[in-house]
Amino acid sequence: MMCTVCGCGEGETRIEGHEHEHGHAHSHDHDHDHSHEHLDYGQGPARAHAPGMSQARMVQIEQDILGKNDEYADANRRRFAERGMLVLNMVSSPGSGKTTLLTATLDALKNEIPLSVIEGDQQTLNDAERIRATGVPALQINTGKGCHLDAHQVGHALDHLAPVERSILFIENVGNLVCPAAFDLGEAHKIAILSVTEGEDKPIKYPDMFAAADLMLLSKIDLLPHLDFDLDRCIDYARRVNSGIQVLAVSARSGEGMENWLQWLRLEHQSRLLGHASSTTRDTPRQEIA
Amino acid sequence: MHEMSLCEGLLQVLETEAQKQGFQRVKQIWLEVGELAGVEIDALRFSFDVVIRGSLAEQARLNIERPPGKAWCMHCSTTVTVRQRFDACPDCGSYQLQVTSGDQMKIKELEVE
Numbered sequence: 001m002m003c004t005v006c007g008c009g010e011g012e013t014r015i016e017g018h019e020h021e022h023g024h025a026h027s028h029d030h031d032h033d034h035s036h037e038h039l040d041y042g043q044g045p046a047r048a049h050a051p052g053m054s055q056a057r058m059v060q061i062e063q064d065i066l067g068k069n070d071e072y073a074d075a076n077r078r079r080f081a082e083r084g085m086l087v088l089n090m091v092s093s094p095g096s097g098k099t100t101l102l103t104a105t106l107d108a109l110k111n112e113i114p115l116s117v118i119e120g121d122q123q124t125l126n127d128a129e130r131i132r133a134t135g136v137p138a139l140q141i142n143t144g145k146g147c148h149l150d151a152h153q154v155g156h157a158l159d160h161l162a163p164v165e166r167s168i169l170f171i172e173n174v175g176n177l178v179c180p181a182a183f184d185l186g187e188a189h190k191i192a193i194l195s196v197t198e199g200e201d202k203p204i205k206y207p208d209m210f211a212a213a214d215l216m217l218l219s220k221i222d223l224l225p226h227l228d229f230d231l232d233r234c235i236d237y238a239r240r241v242n243s244g245i246q247v248l249a250v251s252a253r254s255g256e257g258m259e260n261w262l263q264w265l266r267l268e269h270q271s272r273l274l275g276h277a278s279s280t281t282r283d284t285p286r287q288e289i290a
Numbered sequence: 291m292h293e294m295s296l297c298e299g300l301l302q303v304l305e306t307e308a309q310k311q312g313f314q315r316v317k318q319i320w321l322e323v324g325e326l327a328g329v330e331i332d333a334l335r336f337s338f339d340v341v342i343r344g345s346l347a348e349q350a351r352l353n354i355e356r357p358p359g360k361a362w363c364m365h366c367s368t369t370v371t372v373r374q375r376f377d378a379c380p381d382c383g384s385y386q387l388q389v390t391s392g393d394q395m396k397i398k399e400l401e402v403e
Contacts (some may be wrong), residue, residue, distance in 0.1 A: 057401070058400070059400040064397075208326075243386055243387070290397040
């Protein structure tokens with residue numbers, strides 16, 4: 001049998017951990033068996049219940065567990081489309097330089113495109129204050145114990161922030177490479193920021209996030225000469241998880257690669273304006289498709 | 291840690307369905323949580339026990355199916371089974387795989403009264 005992981009020892013360890021989880025989950029299942037409360041019904045399909053004995057019945061629902069979040073996300077997405085907005089969900093580990101990269105980006109684009117920011121952190125208003133210092137409107141969501149932003153919170157933040165039409169809204173998610181992957185906020189793209197001071201194997205350590213992202217920004221590349229970070233290897237790992245992921249390498253400090261990133265933003269922003277009602281010419285009035 | 295949010299999401303769906311389909315109690319729940327869904331089953335069960343307290347699903351039995359990850363291998367033009375998102379194709383070793391299933395988190399069926 002061929003090795004199904006990347007070949008490094010760490011990959012092997014993860015598989016063992018994975019299998020351990022499974023064994024564990026099963027035994028846990030037994031520990032929490034509530035069959036004593038269900039003696040009348042047994043383990044078999046409840047459809048077999050004798051009528052009159054109980055009113056229990058089976059209901060097929062086939063719904064996503066996060067169906068509620070997805071409904072809120074769809075509502076957000078409709079709102080963004082109606083307003084011709086580009087909305088980006090920025091995800092990373094804590095300390096990847098997300099806020100620094102964001103403030104540099106805002107400074108570069110704020111005179112060109114209307115911008116706003118939603119900041120997600122468990123506590124403090126620090127990041128929103130750093131953003132507001134650039135002159136760009138920002139709103140902080142403190143999730144308390146929550147490890148991610150959800151679409152409902154973002155919907156409420158929109159009511160307060162009231163971003164203008166044809167703008168770019170950056171949502172800086174809680175620093176966490178695990179949970180935010182599962183929660184659609186209604187964004188156009190998830191952007192995963194990975195700093196070169198982290199391990200180059202993060203894309204395979206946290207594959208769900210890199211699978212969910214459309215763009216990977218490798219940040220702090222001005223530090224590369226001082227590190228053993230293998231850029232190509234990191235990109236290769238990201239493509240194993242997501243063969244379509246786009247990659248840009250940037251440094252907010254030296255400015256290297258920033259022009260590519262800004263150009264990416266301009267092009268994405270332009271594409272959102274295509275077909276947006278108020279951007280069509282006046283002599284061809286068209287009913288907006290709601 | 292988002293297993294708690296998943297359980298809250300699950301409970302919201304149950305409450306909505308209870309109104310729509312007219313039931314008062316949920317006795318059993320069948321979930322399908324793919325092996326690539328990034329969900330820790332232990333944590334999910336733990337959170338479930340906490341979240342359902344005092345709800346219509348109090349003491350409900352949670353059954354979890356774990357369908358394996360499936361991916362389309364572009365080289366072999368066939369569907370293969372993968373354990374992780376970064377797995378190579380078990381037949382040809384290529385990483386040109388597109389995950390096609392196994393990342394779902396679905397509520398399949400309920401036993402209610």
